[in-house]
Amino acid sequence: MTEISKVVLDIADLHAWYGESKALHGMNFEIREGELVTLLGRNGAGKTTALRCIMGLVRKKTGAITYRGDNLAARAPEIIARRGIAYCPEERGIFSSLSVAENLELPPVIAKGGMTVDEILELFPNLKARWQSPGTKLSGGEQQMLAIGRILRTGAKLLIFDEPTEGLAPVIVKQIAVVLEKLKARGFTILLVEQNFRFAAKLADRHFVVDHGKVVERFSRDELAGNEAKIQAYLGV
Ligand SMILES: Nc1ncnc2c1ncn2[C@@H]1O[C@H](COP(=O)(O)OP(=O)(O)OP(=O)(O)O)[C@@H](O)[C@H]1O
Numbered sequence: 352m353t354e355i356s357k358v359v360l361d362i363a364d365l366h367a368w369y370g371e372s373k374a375l376h377g378m379n380f381e382i383r384e385g386e387l388v389t390l391l392g393r394n395g396a397g398k399t400t401a402l403r404c405i406m407g408l409v410r411k412k413t414g415a416i417t418y419r420g421d422n423l424a425a426r427a428p429e430i431i432a433r434r435g436i437a438y439c440p441e442e443r444g445i446f447s448s449l450s451v452a453e454n455l456e457l458p459p460v461i462a463k464g465g466m467t468v469d470e471i472l473e474l475f476p477n478l479k480a481r482w483q484s485p486g487t488k489l490s491g492g493e494q495q496m497l498a499i500g501r502i503l504r505t506g507a508k509l510l511i512f513d514e515p516t517e518g519l520a521p522v523i524v525k526q527i528a529v530v531l532e533k534l535k536a537r538g539f540t541i542l543l544v545e546q547n548f549r550f551a552a553k554l555a556d557r558h559f560v561v562d563h564g565k566v567v568e569r570f571s572r573d574e575l576a577g578n579e580a581k582i583q584a585y586l587g588v
Pocket residue numbers: 369372373374392393394395396397398399400401
């Protein structure tokens with residue numbers, strides 16, 4: 352399926368800087384409709400910077416970021432969000448003074464086809480019991496569920512997650528894996544940054560290994576078995 356579906360996001364020769372310091376050195380990868388792909392790589396490799404570039408959050412960059420035929424590289428973050436790309440950052444961005452209900456309803460709906468609150472609560476039953484709790488009272492796992500749930504209402508078709516399993520207990524990591532599988536089955540296209548290779552390996556159609564600001568290897572799900580040692584070396588584990 353994934354080999355014949357069309358490319359929805361194409362990153363070509365992306366370079367990015369923080370001030371004078373260069374973080375991306377000619378990154379190339381692409382995602383096809385309905386795929387779940389990962390960016391793997393050790394701390395500082397440039398994964399988060401690539402996501403931030405896609406979302407318009409890094410100003411100093413060159414190269415092309417083509418989403419459904421439109422180059423987003425010079426677009427403002429709110430335009431990019433309105434095109435149907437949603438981002439769940441590593442720091443989760445939950446508003447601590449707002450309740451679960453208020454956090455969930457915060458991002459504006461940009462297109463038809465988003466999930467209803469009931470559907471989101473069906474994915475994350477833990478949030479139901481916390482409905483009126485403020486963000487500060489949530490566990491790390493509950494915060495992550497809320498951060499994921501929050502972008503599902505918007506109608507975005509491309510979902511981007513930065514290390515959703517970081518620091519979470521194995522039982523919660525399993526729940527998040529089930530949710531990502533359900534989202535994929537529902538037709539979302541998903542870009543996932545992960546350092547937890549075992550988690551990523553079960554979910555993804557394809558993997559891109561990032562090192563020193565560029566993609567240095569790419570593997571399909573079927574190619575993983577023979578290349579695990581190589582990937583682990585890149586991940587530094
Ligand atoms: N705000 C910033 N200002 C200056 N340099 C930064 C900033 N954010 C990241 N960098 C640098 O850019 C490079 C890429 O970092 P990036 O966060 O994209 O890596 P990463 O692969 O996502 O790793 P991590 O898992 O640690 O987030 C690193 O050298 C990092 O130190």
